[in-house]
Amino acid sequence: MQEFEKHYNGSLVEKEMQKYWEDNGVYKFKKDPSKKIFSIDTPPPTVNGKLHIGHIFSYTQAEIMARYKRMQGFNVYYPFGFDDNGLPSERLVERENNIKAFNVPRSVFCEKCIETTQKYEQEFKDLWKSLGFSCDWDLCYSTVSKTSQKVSQKAFIDLAKNGHAYIKESPVLWCTECQTSIAQAELETKEIDTYFNYIPFIVDGKVLEIATTRPELLYGVVCVFVNPEDERYKNLIGKTAKVPLYNFEVPIIADESVAIDKGTGVVMCATFGDATDAEWYQKYNLPYKKVILPNGIIADDVPYIAGKNVFDARMEIVRLLKENNLLLKSDKITHMVAVHERCGTSVEILPSKQWYIDVLNHKDELLAMGNKIKWNPASMQTRYNLWVENLKWDWCISRQRYFGVPFPVWYCKKCGKPHFAKEEDLPVNPLEKEYNGVCECGSKEFVPESAVLDTWATSSISPLLNQEKAKEYGLDSDEFIPMGVRTQAHEIIRTWAFYTIVRSMYYKKDIPWKEIMLSGIVLAKPGEKISKSKSNATLSPKELIDKCTADYIRYGTANVKLGLDTFFDEQNVMETSKRFINKLWNSSKFVLSHLFDFNPNEKVELLPIDKWIVEKVNKTVKEAQGYLDNYEIGLARKVIDEFFWADLCDDYIEIVKDRLYKPEVHGEQNRKSAQHAIFYTLLTLLKMYSIYIPHLTEYIYLKGFKDIVGEKSIHLLSWPKVENTDAELLEFGKLVSDVVGDARRYKTENNLSMKTEMEKIEIKTPNKFMEYFKQTEKDLIACTSAQKIVYTEK
RNA sequence: GGGAGUUUAGCUCAGAUGGCUAGAGCAUCUGCCUUACAAGCAGGGGGUCAUAGGUUCGAGCCCUAUAACUCCCACCA
Numbered sequence: 001m002q003e004f005e006k007h008y009n010g011s012l013v014e015k016e017m018q019k020y021w022e023d024n025g026v027y028k029f030k031k032d033p034s035k036k037i038f039s040i041d042t043p044p045p046t047v048n049g050k051l052h053i054g055h056i057f058s059y060t061q062a063e064i065m066a067r068y069k070r071m072q073g074f075n076v077y078y079p080f081g082f083d084d085n086g087l088p089s090e091r092l093v094e095r096e097n098n099i100k101a102f103n104v105p106r107s108v109f110c111e112k113c114i115e116t117t118q119k120y121e122q123e124f125k126d127l128w129k130s131l132g133f134s135c136d137w138d139l140c141y142s143t144v145s146k147t148s149q150k151v152s153q154k155a156f157i158d159l160a161k162n163g164h165a166y167i168k169e170s171p172v173l174w175c176t177e178c179q180t181s182i183a184q185a186e187l188e189t190k191e192i193d194t195y196f197n198y199i200p201f202i203v204d205g206k207v208l209e210i211a212t213t214r215p216e217l218l219y220g221v222v223c224v225f226v227n228p229e230d231e232r233y234k235n236l237i238g239k240t241a242k243v244p245l246y247n248f249e250v251p252i253i254a255d256e257s258v259a260i261d262k263g264t265g266v267v268m269c270a271t272f273g274d275a276t277d278a279e280w281y282q283k284y285n286l287p288y289k290k291v292i293l294p295n296g297i298i299a300d301d302v303p304y305i306a307g308k309n310v311f312d313a314r315m316e317i318v319r320l321l322k323e324n325n326l327l328l329k330s331d332k333i334t335h336m337v338a339v340h341e342r343c344g345t346s347v348e349i350l351p352s353k354q355w356y357i358d359v360l361n362h363k364d365e366l367l368a369m370g371n372k373i374k375w376n377p378a379s380m381q382t383r384y385n386l387w388v389e390n391l392k393w394d395w396c397i398s399r400q401r402y403f404g405v406p407f408p409v410w411y412c413k414k415c416g417k418p419h420f421a422k423e424e425d426l427p428v429n430p431l432e433k434e435y436n437g438v439c440e441c442g443s444k445e446f447v448p449e450s451a452v453l454d455t456w457a458t459s460s461i462s463p464l465l466n467q468e469k470a471k472e473y474g475l476d477s478d479e480f481i482p483m484g485v486r487t488q489a490h491e492i493i494r495t496w497a498f499y500t501i502v503r504s505m506y507y508k509k510d511i512p513w514k515e516i517m518l519s520g521i522v523l524a525k526p527g528e529k530i531s532k533s534k535s536n537a538t539l540s541p542k543e544l545i546d547k548c549t550a551d552y553i554r555y556g557t558a559n560v561k562l563g564l565d566t567f568f569d570e571q572n573v574m575e576t577s578k579r580f581i582n583k584l585w586n587s588s589k590f591v592l593s594h595l596f597d598f599n600p601n602e603k604v605e606l607l608p609i610d611k612w613i614v615e616k617v618n619k620t621v622k623e624a625q626g627y628l629d630n631y632e633i634g635l636a637r638k639v640i641d642e643f644f645w646a647d648l649c650d651d652y653i654e655i656v657k658d659r660l661y662k663p664e665v666h667g668e669q670n671r672k673s674a675q676h677a678i679f680y681t682l683l684t685l686l687k688m689y690s691i692y693i694p695h696l697t698e699y700i701y702l703k704g705f706k707d708i709v710g711e712k713s714i715h716l717l718s719w720p721k722v723e724n725t726d727a728e729l730l731e732f733g734k735l736v737s738d739v740v741g742d743a744r745r746y747k748t749e750n751n752l753s754m755k756t757e758m759e760k761i762e763i764k765t766p767n768k769f770m771e772y773f774k775q776t777e778k779d780l781i782a783c784t785s786a787q788k789i790v791y792t793e794k
Numbered sequence: 795g796g797g798a799g800u801u802u803a804g805c806u807c808a809g810a811u812g813g814c815u816a817g818a819g820c821a822u823c824u825g826c827c828u829u830a831c832a833a834g835c836a837g838g839g840g841g842u843c844a845u846a847g848g849u850u851c852g853a854g855c856c857c858u859a860u861a862a863c864u865c866c867c868a869c870c871a
Contacts, residue, residue, distance in 0.1 A: 007833090194870080213870055225871080258871080267871040274870050337870055346870090382798055383866060390796095390867060494866080521865095559807085559819095564799085565864080572806065572820060575833095579819095582833055590830030626810095638808065638818080653830080661829075741836090747826080748837045754828050785828095 002703040004589040008581065010549030014695040018132060020702075026713045027134040029077055031474050038074035038484040039470075040066055041462050041513055042135070043496065044081030044143060046455070047117045048088035049095075051127060053568050054489075054522040056541050060557045061519045062487035063133050064633045067691035069484075070134070071719035077475075077484075079139035079466055080128065084117040085404045086143075086455025087178060087342050092116060093403070101402050102179065106431075113403040117144070127541055131550045132694045134715065141465050143458045144405070149427035151468050152458040153408040155507060156397075157420045159357060160409075164506050165397070167418060169353040171271075171278035172396055173338075176296030176310075177345035180400040181354050183454060184393045185495045187347060189336040196263065198329040199321060202242040203252065208233075209328060211263030213335070215321065216313040217270035219246055219302045220291035225267045225280065228254035233266060243268075244326045245317070246303065253284060272349035275392065292348055294400075310346075355407065355451070356394040359502055363388055369501050374515040376631045377563040380490055384501075387494040395502065397457040404452030410435035414443035460499035463512045483513040490518040490563060517631045520565040544570075551693040552577035558692050560634045580641070581696060584689070587649055591682045592704035594660040598675045600708050607670060608772040609779060610677035611726075612733035613652045617643060617681045618722040619730065624688055625719070633692075640688050648681060651737050658782030666778055683709070684720045732772050736780070739763055743784040754785075761786040764794040 021027060042062060045055060070076040090101055093109070093116045101109050125137070141148060159165035172181045197215050200207040201224060210224065224241045226233035233252075240249040257276065258267055271288045272278050280286060290299050298305045298313045304320060305313035321327040338347045359366065366388045375381040398407065406429045408421035419435055421428045430448035438444050458465075467480045481504070488496055497516060504512035544553060556573035560566050606614070620643040627636035656674040663671040683705055690697040694715060701714035711717055739761065747756055761784060765773055770791060773780075777789055 004830090189867090189869090192870090196871095211871075263871065269871075276871065335870060336868090379798070386797060386867060491865090561808085567806090569806070569820095576819065579833070583831065586831035586834085588830085593830075635808075642818080649830090650835085654828090654835095657829090744836050748824085748835095751825050753826055754836070755826090 004585075004592065004703065008585040008696065010551060010581065010695070011546075013699050014130070014132065014550050017695045017698050018129060020698070021134075021713065021715070024712055026715055027078075027136055029075075029136040029139060029473065032075050035073060035075035037077055037475065037479060038069045038072075039077035039466065039480060040069075040079070041466065041483045041486040041500075042078070042080055043488045043492075044083040044141070044459060044462065045124060046086075046088040047082055047084040047120050047124075048092045049120070051124065051541050052522075053541060053544065056131070056544075056553060057522045057557050057560070057566070057568075058487075058489045058519040059128070059133070060131065060554055061560065061562075061631075061633055062517065063131075063135075064554070064558060064691045065485070065487070065517065065628070065631060067134055067694070067715065068628050068633075068719070070715070071687070071691065071717065073718055074484075077139070077466070077470065078135045079141065079469065080125075080133075080135045080137065081140065081462065081465065082117070082121050082124070082142045083455060083459045084121065084142050084144050085113075085452075085458065087180070087399070087401060088455070089113055089117050090401060090403050091178075091342060092120075106402050110403050114144075127545075130542075130545050131554065134694070139466075139469055141469055143455065143465070144403070146427055147468055148458060148465050149405045151464050152405045152453060152461060153421065153426045153428065154423060155461050155464060155503065156453065156457070157408060157423070159506055160355075160418070160420065162506070163358075165355060165357050167353060167355050169351065171281060171349045171351050172354050173393070174294065174348045174350040174352070175340040175343065175345055176292070176294065176348055177343045178340065178401070179294055181352065181396050181398060182340055182347070183396045183456070184391065185395075185456070185498070186341050187338045188341040188344075190339045190344065190346075191334055191336055193332065193334050195318070196331040196333050197318065197321070197327060198264065198331075199244055200326060200328060201244060201266075201268070203236055203239055208236070208241055208266060209264045210266045210268050212268055212273075213333075214270065214273045214314070215317040216298070216305060216310060217273050217291055218243055218268075218317060219305075220270040220272075220289045221250055221268045222271055222281075222286045222289055223250045223269050223284070224252045225255045225258050225269055226252065227258040227260050227265065228256060230258070230260050230265050245320060245324065255280065255283075271351070275349065278349050288351055292350065294350060294352075296345075296348070310348075354396050355398040356396050357457075357502065357506075359391055359395050360393075362502075362505065363391065365505060366498075366501060369505055369511050372511050373501075373513065376515060376517045380493065380516075380518045380563055383490065383493050384497060387498055395454075395499070397454045398449075398451040399454055400450075401452050404455065405458050406430060406452055407449040409449040410446035411449065412439035412441060412443050413445035413447055415439060415441040417441070418449075419446060456495055456499045459496060460503045461507070462500065463504065464507065481508055482511050484515065486513045486516040488516070488518065489521050491521055493518070518563050520560065520563055522566060522568050548574050548577070549695075551581060551695050555580060555637075555693050558633050558637050562631050562634075581693070583645070583649065584693075584696065585700075587644075587653065588682060588686075588700045588704070590653065591678050592700075595675055595679055595704065598679060598708075599672075600676075600679065602672065604669060604672045604676055606677055607673045607775050608729065608732060609652075609655060609736060609776045610673045612729045612736070613647065613677050613681050615725050615729045616647050616733060617684045618720070619725045621684060621688065621720045621722050622725070637692060640685070644685055644689075647733075647737075648685065651733075651740060652678075652681075655736070655740065655776075655779045655783050659779055665782075670778075679708075686714060687717055687720055690714050690717075728768075732769050735763075735765060735769060736773075736776060739780060740783055743786070756785060758784060758786045760788045760790060762790050762792065764792050766794050 066076055066078045093113050097112055175182050194213050196211050198209050198211050201210055221243050236252045237254045239252050241252055242249050269277050269280050291302055293299050296309055298308050300306050305316050340347055370381055370384050408428050410419050410430050417439055435446040463481045463483050467477050470480050500512045556577045620639055623639045624636040659666040659671055659674050686697045698714050
């Protein structure tokens with residue numbers, strides 16, 4: 001037993017423990033045929049700037065589970081990753097260097113990206129290390145690494161060859177700010193104020209009123225739709241309407257998706273105002289009239305508004321309409337528009353040639369996959385189902401961006417047929433390498449694809465990326481996927497979870513992982529997400545750790561129910577943690593100070609009350625285990641806390657204190673009984689707490705337990721195994737606790753010190769506990785300062 | 795408009811399969827320096843369990859409505 005400092009210095013100890021773990025390779029992954037693998041598919045955070053407390057929450061919950069599974073005897077494969085390619089990283093680089101990707105040479109830009117993301121990745125790593133994460137950093141992957149690119153490109157080629165990925169010229173969701181196509185999952189909605197403008201089209205010389213929010217697209221109008229059931233307009237079907245201001249004629253067509261009661265019941269269809277326009281465009285094979293360019297500027301050949309941006313163009317058209325008495329009415333409305341989640345810009349729809357992964361044809365299969373996965377909490381599956389059921393677009397995976405995994409594709413210059421790189425040449429950047437081959441059409445000239453893959457297209461194969469690494473450890477790929485569990489926040493179900501399932505459905509025809517653990521997100525205050533733009537995060541994670549230590553944060557953030565959003569009341573959480581850590585420190589100090597002469601090998605028959613605390617801690621082990629098996633780390637912490645505070649500290653320690661101090665009064669054997677009980681109980685308790693507060697528990701373990709137990713780290717011990725608990729002993733313990741409680745209450749109510757002597761205590765007990773009480777009598781007399789105890793039968 | 799979640803003490807939250815007097819921490823009040831801890835201990839006060847019905851011997855929990863808040867999806871004509 002080593003000396004205990006009066007006060008626990010967390011900041012110092014934590015660094016010391018982290019170094020100890022690293023020096024001893026405590027969390028190193030090793031292949032071990034005697035243990036089952038439990039692999040964790042951790043989220044590779046997007047490298048887009050600073051981390052905030054929300055990350056800590058979600059990652060810490062997963063980390064606690066990793067420790068638990070390790071203690072359960074699994075060989076835990078717990079890697080870490082970084083999602084460091086794609087738009088989020090590009091935007092970070094643009095911000096930090098005050099450049100725009102399309103204004104600098106591609107190679108220069110990508111170099112900047114590597115430089116910047118690596119800087120941040122080091123910060124991330126340092127942060128996770130300082131939180132005491134038990135992942136093995138040798139298993140780390142990055143989505144932009146050569147290996148990841150290779151795996152990603154190969155997976156893409158497989159998809160394309162099997163017909164699950166295809167290239168197609170069609171209207172696509174487009175961000176004019178980022179100048180790239182995007183996918184449905186990257187949309188957010190934003191409420192904006194705008195005007196519903198009523199404009200006269202002319203049919204047979206008569207006015208046909210049409211309402212629109214997008215008058216700037218008048219030049220792009222290709223037809224007019226009415227509902228075939230609409231009595232007002234039935235007679236117009238098949239005729240043509242003249243577009244105001246531009247005076248060209250377009251056909252009037254009937255379609256049942258037109259809402260009769262919306263606006264005037266007549267819709268102008270432009271290329272493209274919204275998703276419905278795009279649907280009609282394809283359904284009726286309408287012509288395309290270009291109005292908006294990929295950069296959001298109106299095309300040169302559009303009269304009146306060429307060269308303006310969309311908003312200015314709209315204003316100008318409205319002005320012209322007014323000037324020509326063509327604006328019949330203009331109602332102010334508020335509506336939701338789709339914006340790009342990364343930049344907040346309104347999304348346009350433009351025709352272009354893009355790569356897609358087929359999802360719309362496999363909705364049933366995707367839903368079936370969802371059913372095979374265990375969702376924790378179960379209710380989260382509904383979100384997944386809802387997303388799958390409501391999908392409208394296939395997954396567009398090409399991005400007209402720079403820093404990402406390139407498409408390993410060249411197109412025949414003559415016939416356009418795509419040609420894929422050979423597997424042995426991967427990873428490849430077609431912009432830097434010629435395609436050597438001949439097209440079936442005879443041509444030998446090829447054009448490289450310049451787009452890069454959607455970031456999600458690479459992060460969605462995280463099981464494959466991990467598997468690639470796992471091969472180095474001799475792990476067979478069939479035993480690796482499905483992985484054990486995916487841990488992530490519920491807000492990315494529609495992206496990361498969904499996409500991962502899609503990919504796995506294709507490459508494995510199976511689920512990517514057996515279970516998924518969905519954590520909630522952290523709100524700044526009820527109902528408000530923490531975000532950089534609102535600057536509502538209090539302290540940065542780093543500041544928080546410097547101020548409070550990792551164990552404080554870990555213990556505090558463990559107080560959550562799985563899947564529920566929570567809001568972080570820094571002061572409250574930290575006060576609670578501080579109080580707890582202090583209590584555990586002091587109680588351990590007390591316990592171990594009485595174990596200096598403890599002989600664990602000596603067999604001693606335990607006194608009833610000592611048996612009780614052993615039973616009680618065992619019962620707690622089982623309860624906590626029940627919760628942890630369902631990923632409920634908060635509820636598990638709660639039952640452990642209850643045991644620790646109420647049973648161990650308030651009752652048991654107070655009851656055996658005197659026996660530990662005074663063997664001359666209580667007898668040497670009885671003191672040994674207490675030593676056995678308290679040694680086992682504290683060790684068991686520390687094991688349970690070790691998943692929450694790895695530093696402090698390790699520190700205490702090293703001081704007082706290591707020499708006896710033998711293992712070099714508490715984190716290499718197994719979760720305590722317990723048999724069925726003895727209900728009778730637990731009942732007896734409750735009675736003892738009541739006796740002590742009554743004595744305390746009596747003193748408090750009479751404003752007496754706890755040391756005040758009492759003449760006698762009367763205990764009513766069932767006969768079966770009479771003997772137990774007799775054996776506990778000396779403890780009770782010492783604990784309550786009673787002079788004698790009398791018993792009556794209940 | 796569709797779906798999910800939430801609603802329990804002043805605050806933050808626990809309360810499997812319906813069953814003692816509905817719990818914890820914080821806050822508040824009272825008392826106590828007790829050889830681990832005053833960063834502590836002991837105790838008290840405080841709740842019509844969102845509302846209204848219903849099922850049941852019995853409802854915080856189940857059913858039906860309603861309300862408020864949150865999230866997801868849809869809604870640009």
